[in-house]
Amino acid sequence: MDMTGVKGVLFDKDGTLLDLHGTWGVVLNDLIWHSAGEGEQRVAEDLARIGGYNLATQKFTPDSQLAQGDWGSIFQEWQERLGPEQGKRMVTFLEDMRTGKRSRQSVALGNIRPTMQALAEAGFVMGIATNDSEAAARRDMDGLDVTEFCTVIYGHDSHGSKPGPEMMTAFCAKTGLMPGQVTMVGDTMTDLNFARNAGAHSCIGVIEDSYVDPRFRAGVDVRIEHVREIPALLGV
DSSP states (O other): OOOTTOOEEEEOOBTTTBOHIIIIIHHHHHHHHHHHOTTOHHHHHHHHHHHTEETTTTEEOTTOTTTTTOHHHHHHHHHHHHHHHHHHHHHHHHHHHHHTSSOOOOOBSSOOHHHHHHHHHTTOEEEEEOSSOHHHHHHHHHHHTOGGGEEEEEOHHHHOOTTSSHHHHHHHHHHOOOGGGEEEEESSHHHHHHHHHHTOSEEEEEOOTTTOOHHHHHHOSEEESSGGGHHHHTTO
16 A cells, blocks of 8 residues: 555554553453452353453453453443442442552553654654543553654543544644544554544554454555554655
8 A cells, every 4th residue: 555645643552552462461350350259250251251351361352342442331231240249349440440559561562662763753743542541541651661752642531432533633633634644553443443434544453363353454454563564664
């Protein structure tokens, strides 16, 4: 695909810059077992199935709605499966995550800084578009040491959730670019649908064979294994 018209790059976060399984797999495992309760194997298995999560491998499945950022509807289904008492344990766990009583480890997909530095020095405008919260995304970008390269860092609580186009609209208003000058880099159908809904130039797909949705693999404009391939792809 001809990428010469691209002037801006929006990055998804989890699964694109961060190791989705390493960052969230352990958290989901703890949440499922905490909510289900000790010894409640069947309940834990049901929660994992609903969320698209493999308890044995502690990895997301290709059709996982959790991996695509659809936390709200999944937690609602979990609440229905759990009932009032077990559901309270789930709510408590999530509240502890929100307030920092529980934490997660952000696991980078290698060294991201050289890639973003090369793009910035070549004049590309970059931003983050994630369905995580903006505050969490900012912490993660600080951890990757790439915040200085991000013109914007958007989360679901600041400019709408993907696959709606609001993050692209805000990014273009901030930078003066048109959507057709911006490529989206992501790893799920949510990112692909966001790119299409927002009128992006293209969607670059970071493909991990262990959990990639076949529809995503087939639908993206360019397939890469790691974001380090992007500078060469854009002629840097």
